[in-house]
Amino acid sequence: MKHKMKSLLIVIAMLASSHALAGNTTNTTIPEGMGVLPTEVPVPANNPMSAAKVELGKKLYFEPALSKSGQFSCNSCHNLGTWGVDNQKFSIGHQWQRGGRNAPTVLNAAFWSKQFWDGRAPLLEDQAKGPPLNPVEMAAGSEAMVVSRLKEAGYTPFFSAVFGEKNALSYNNMAMAIAAFERTLLTPNAAFDKFVRGEGDISAAAKRGMKKAADIGCTSCHAGPLFTNNQFANFAYGTDEGLKSVTKKDADDHVFRVQSWRNVAMTAPYFHDGSAATLADAVRSMARVQLDTTLSNADVSDIVAFLETLTGDAPQVSFPILPRPTGHALDWRD
Ligand code: HEC
Ligand code: HEC
Numbered sequence: 001m002k003h004k005m006k007s008l009l010i011v012i013a014m015l016a017s018s019h020a021l022a023g024n025t026t027n028t029t030i031p032e033g034m035g036v037l038p039t040e041v042p043v044p045a046n047n048p049m050s051a052a053k054v055e056l057g058k059k060l061y062f063e064p065a066l067s068k069s070g071q072f073s074c075n076s077c078h079n080l081g082t083w084g085v086d087n088q089k090f091s092i093g094h095q096w097q098r099g100g101r102n103a104p105t106v107l108n109a110a111f112w113s114k115q116f117w118d119g120r121a122p123l124l125e126d127q128a129k130g131p132p133l134n135p136v137e138m139a140a141g142s143e144a145m146v147v148s149r150l151k152e153a154g155y156t157p158f159f160s161a162v163f164g165e166k167n168a169l170s171y172n173n174m175a176m177a178i179a180a181f182e183r184t185l186l187t188p189n190a191a192f193d194k195f196v197r198g199e200g201d202i203s204a205a206a207k208r209g210m211k212k213a214a215d216i217g218c219t220s221c222h223a224g225p226l227f228t229n230n231q232f233a234n235f236a237y238g239t240d241e242g243l244k245s246v247t248k249k250d251a252d253d254h255v256f257r258v259q260s261w262r263n264v265a266m267t268a269p270y271f272h273d274g275s276a277a278t279l280a281d282a283v284r285s286m287a288r289v290q291l292d293t294t295l296s297n298a299d300v301s302d303i304v305a306f307l308e309t310l311t312g313d314a315p316q317v318s319f320p321i322l323p324r325p326t327g328h329a330l331d332w333r334d
């Protein structure tokens with residue numbers, strides 16, 4: 001991870017587990033670099049975690065007051081009951097509009113070097129400021145509108161308790177709390193992780209798929225315990241300009257962040273444009289476009305079987321009780 005916050009981050013405890021193996025794994029070599037999902041996420045020094053902040057962030061994550069209609073929350077598109085996605089090609093936002101990119105999962109997003117398919121937000125804090133004002137997502141007119149609605153709903157004491165200072169209820173602090181909550185949305189204990197720890201087995205097909213994916217070079221990009229090198233790569237597919245839409249440089253045309261394989265079996269459809277309806281389609285296209293390789297059906301199904309072992313335990317999130325004024329309606333018409 002090569003970004004500016006590096007010195008401020010808690011170093012990820014990359015568990016050096018891939019080679020010291022026990023139990024069921026004794027007869028199977030785990031390809032270089034693969035390993036257990038890290039247990040620690042990077043935390044920026046200016047936004048330390050606390051239980052109260054995470055709880056406030058959870059309320060805000062489920063808070064429809066962040067949208068103009070009073071109907072959309074982060075959870076509308078990144079549903080925590082369905083692996084942080086909506087399983088649609090393009091999400092439905094304000095007035096039934098659909099955007100131009102597929103909604104990626106928020107699960108494990110705290111690990112990514114940058115946020116969005118094109119990486120335009122360096123941190124979760126930056127990312128969280130986008131959706132409330134995005135006209136096709138939540139479409140709130142301004143930061144001030146969001147803040148005044150949160151005040152009306154009764155958030156002031158919650159922000160003061162977490163951020164201490166006067167005027168703690170700000171758009172910036174909203175984003176800080178949401179980001180803190182997102183840093184708790186990790187998915188440990190995938191079948192693959194248990195296999196690496198010697199606590200369980202994976203199928204013969206999954207083992208073949210694991211080896212195949214490494215042998216043909218998928219893991220040059222989908223590398224390490226996160227199954228992404230957290231870098232950007234050209235993906236000559238579709239019409240979206242990717243990183244070029246941010247940097248305006250021709251060299252960045254069709255460049256996208258390498259997506260993680262963690263929980264990928266649960267987050268269909270695939271690719272930035274949601275154009276691959278099944279995981280098998282996505283695997284076949286990746287092999288063709290990125291590696292100029294045509295996989296046999298047997299290889300595709302083995303790789304899919306391996307990817308299915310990367311589904312972890314989804315975080316158990318109880319639905320929060322949101323602050324609301326007693327005895328009078330909210331006035332959220334515009
Ligand atoms: C209307 C649907 C919609 C809503 C509401 C929404 N998002 Fe998103 N989200 C998306 C889409 C689509 C993308 C991908 C956009 C892109 O990459 O250009 C995205 C991207 C993200 C990412 C980046 C993940 C990654 O892998 O790069 C995070 C994190 C995220 N959203 C969190 C949130 C939070 C927090 C909220 C609430 C403040 C929110 N989203 C509200 C649709 C939505
Ligand atoms: C050169 C780097 C590179 C190589 C090699 C590569 N990928 Fe990818 N992969 C990417 C990028 C970049 C994306 C994001 C694509 C996008 O923006 O739609 C991605 C996305 C994916 C996705 C979809 C993830 C999602 O959430 O939509 C799957 C599945 C996938 N790759 C599997 C594979 C497999 C299997 C192989 C080997 C056959 C492979 N990849 C080889 C870079 C690579």
